[in-house]
Amino acid sequence: MRYLPLTPDDRAEMLSAIGVKSVDDLFVDVPAAARRTGVVDLPLHAGELEVERELSALAARNRTAGSAPFFCGAGAYRHHVPASVDHIIQRSEFLTSYTPYQPEIAQGTLQVLFEFQTQVAALTGLEVANASLYDGSTGAAEAVMMANRITRKGKAVLSGGLHPHYVRSIETLAHAAGVATDTLAAAVDAEAAVIDAIDADTACVVVQTPNVFGTVTDVTAIAEAAHAAGALLIVVTTEAVSYGLLKSPGEMGADIAVAEGQSIGNGLNFGGPYVGLFACREKYMRQIPGRLCGETVDAEGRRGFVLTLSTREQHIRRDKATSNICTNSGLCALAFTIHMSLLGEQGLRRLAALNHDRARKLKAALTAVPGVEVLTERYFNEIAVRLPRDAAEVVETLAGNGVIAGVPYSRLAPTAGMDDVLLLAATELTSDADIALLQKALTKVIAQ
C-alpha cells in the first residue's frame, strides 16, 4: 500500500490524540446494518509490476491507430502531437493542481486559460470564448440551452449534416429541459435545408461545417435567415484543424461556435478526455456556460488573472444556474494551447493545408476504385463514399486485412438507411503508402 504513508505506530498515536480506541470508533455513525467487517470480494492489493502487467495485457488486445493504415474520423482525429506538449502537461504543477480558486497561487493555470480563450476566440472569429467544456458534443447541447435562454423560444433546428452522436446528446439534454428539437434527415450536403425549417418558434439553428460527411459549407445565408427570424446560429466543428484553412464561423455570421478541440494537442483516447471549445458574440457573455478567466490587477497593480463571472454558475446560483457544467477540461485545454503556441499562425495554416492535401490524395485514390462513389464535393480532410456493399461489413473485412478503413455511417445512425456509406478521414499522418494499401485492399474486397 505504497500510497498510504501512515504507519501502525502513527495510527495508534493519532487515535490516542483523538481519544478513541480504534478506527471503528470513528465510523460509529454508520448504521450497524450497513457496516461491513471484511473486505469486499475483489482482488487484494498489487505491486506496481503486477498492475503494469495486467493493464499492459489489456492494452495489447487493442489495435492501435498507429499500427495500421488508419482512416477513422467522424468526430475524433489522429494528429501528430509534439513531444513537448505531453511533457509540459505532465509537470506536477499543472497535472496535480485544482481549479484555480485561489488565484494568487494559481496564476499558471489561469494565464494558460486566458491564452486559451484568446486563441479560441481568434480561431472561431468570435469575441468571447470560455475556458473549455467537457467536449464538443456536450458543448453543442449547452449551446442549444443557451440559445433557448437568450431567445426565450422553444425549438432547436438540427441540420442533417450534424454528427448523429451530437444530435443524440443535444436531444437528450433538450428533452430534459423542455426544449423541442427538429432534426432534419441525414444528407451529405444540405446544411442550407435548415432555412426552410426555421419558424417563429425557432430559438436556434445548429449546423456543422465541415459536417459529418466532410462537406464544407458557407453558412452566411443560413445566418441571415436565422437572424431574420430572431433565431441564433450555432456552428459546430468537430475538426478544429480546419480553422486553419477555412472561413471561421464568426466570419460567416455565427452567434455561437462550438468545436471539439481534441484534434489539437490531444490524443484519441477511445473517446475521452477531450476538450470542448465554446465561443460567442460579446453581447451573450453573461449567458455563456462554464468557466471564464478574466484579467485584473493585484494589490500592487500588477496584472493577474482570476476566474470571473461565476455568479452564472451552478455552484453559486443553485437552482438558478444556467448550465450543467461544474468544471472544465483544464489539462486538455493546456495541451491545446501549448500545441497551438508551437504551431502559431503559420504552423496551423500549413498543418491545415497539409491535411487537405492528404484528403485530396485519398479522394483521388477512392475515385479510382471501381464501384466506389465519392459523395463529398467540398471537403477539408474527410469524405463520404458510397460502396456497392454494406459499409460495416467492408470495414470489418478490411480490419481483418490490417486496414482500419474508416467509420460506417450506420455505426453512428443505424436507422438512417445509409448502410452503404463510409466516412474516411486523412490527416498529416496518412502516408501515400497508407492510401495505396487502402485502395488495393478496398478494390479487392469490393470485387469479391
Place this chain on the structure above:
Amino acid sequence: MSMNSVGRPTRPEAPANDMPTATLTGGRGLLQDEPLIFELGGWDKSGVDLPEATGVDDALDGLLRHDPIGLPGLSEPETMRHYVRLSQKNHAIDLALYPLGSCTMKHNPRLNEKMARLPGFSDIHPLQPVSTVQGALGLMDQLAHWLKTLTGMPAVALSPKAGAHGELCGLLAIRAAHEANGQGHRKTVLAPTSAHGTNPATAAFAGYTVKEIGQTDDGRVDLADLAAKLGPDVAAIMVTNPNTCGLFEREVIEIARLTHEAGAYFYCDGANFNAIVGRVRPGDLGVDAMHINLHKTFSTPHGGGGPGAGPVVLSEALAAYAPTPWVVHDGDSFKLVEHEVEEASAAFGRLTAFNGQMGMYVRALSYMLSHGADGLRQVAEDAVLNANYIKARLSDVMSPAFPDGPCMHEALFDDSWLEGTGVTTLDFAKAMIDEGFHPMTMYFPLVVHGAMLIEPTETESKYELDRFITALRALANAAKAGDVDRFKNAPTQAPLRRLDETLAARKPRLKWTPVSPAPLAAE
C-alpha cells in the same frame, strides 16, 4: 468541486508593510513576470516543422480563410520556458498539502499516468471496429465490475464526464423511470440546505422544481422536515453522504425507506465516497443512483480544473434506463451497445458523443488494482483518521462546527473563534498561503457561518499533518493576539498579492487584445 470563495469578491487593500528593495530590472529572483504568448510570440514563427502543401481543391473556392487569424507562434525552447515558468506560479498536490474540503486532493500516482499513455489505450479511436478494441472494452467492463462491487449496486453508466454530469445522468434515469411507470407528474426534487450547489442546479436543469430540506442542529438531514415534504409530487431526493458538513447521515436507511414509501428515488451525491469505500456499500443503504468522482476517490489528477469523470451506479429499478453506450458480454468477446434500438432498451438517451473518459478509466482502475479490496478499505480508514486528527488537534484554538462525535474525511470549523479579531475566514485562508499551504475550502457549506472545510485525504503523512497543524495553530494564535495586518495583507509571499475579483467581474476582459486599451483602474 468546491464552493471555495467563488462569488465572494475580494478587494485588495493597499500594502501596509514595507516593500522589498526594488531590483534594477523589476525582476523578482526566480519569480519572473511572464508575458502572454501574444506578447512573446511572432506571427511568422513556429515551433513545428511541417512540409508545404501542394494545393487546394477548386471546390473550396470562396470558403477559404484569408484574413490573419491572430495566433502567435513560439519556437520549442521558448514554449518550454514559457509554460515551465507559468507552472511555477501554481500550487499543486505534489508540492504540499492541499486541504480543499469537498474537492479531495490526494496523491496522483504516476503509474496511472504511465498506464493511460500506453498506445493501446491512448491511440485507439472511439469508432474503430469493436473487434480491434477488445482490450479497451474489457477494461471498461472490469472498471464497471469494481464500481458495482464497491457500491453494492447492479448497474453502472460510465459515460458522464464529471460529477455534475453524473448527477444529470442519475436524475434523467429517475425521470425516465417515473415516466415509464406513469409517474411523470412527479416534478419536485428535495435537497438539503447544505447540498453541493450542483445538486439543485442539476435538478433544475433536468426540469425539476427544487425544494430544500432543513437540517438538524447536529448537521444532518431533518427527518421530520423530509417526511413533511415527501409527497406524490416528489420525484427524488438528493443527499450527499457523507454530507458536506463532513458527517455521516446516521438515519440514511430511514431516509431511503421514507423516500421509497413516498414513491420517490434516492439520489446520493457520491463526491465523498472516499470516506467509506470498502467499509460501506451505498447499495446497502437504499441508494438508487450515485455518481462517483473518479478523480476524487480513485486519484485521477484534477489537472487545474479537469478533466473529471463521473460514472453513475444504478439500482435495479433504474438500471434499464442507463444512457448509451455500454459494454456487454457477447460470448467470449465484448460488444459496445451504442444505440437504444440495438437492444430495444429503455435508455434515456446519450450524454456525450463517445465512450466517456477512457483515459480516466485506465487511471482509476490502475489505482484500484494497486490498492485492492484491502487497500481501499484502508483508504477510507486513513482518510477519516487524518481528518479526525486535525479536528482534535485544532479544536482548542479554532471552533469545530460540530464538536460532538467523529467527523468523516473532512473537518469543518466555523468562524466563531475569529469573532472580535477583525480577521475573516478569507483573510485567514490567504495567510495560510504565506505559510506554504493551499487554503481549505471557505464559506462552504453555506449552513455554517464563515465555514472552513479541511480535507487532508489518506495520502498525507503524519509529518505533513503535524506541519499543517503547527502552522494553523500559529496563525490562530496570531489572529487572537491582534496581529491583523498579517492577515489583511496576505498573501505577501505568493507570486501575486491579493487579486481584485470585483474589478474582473465588473469590467470583464476575457482575452488579450492587440492594441492595449487604457490601463485597468478600480472604480
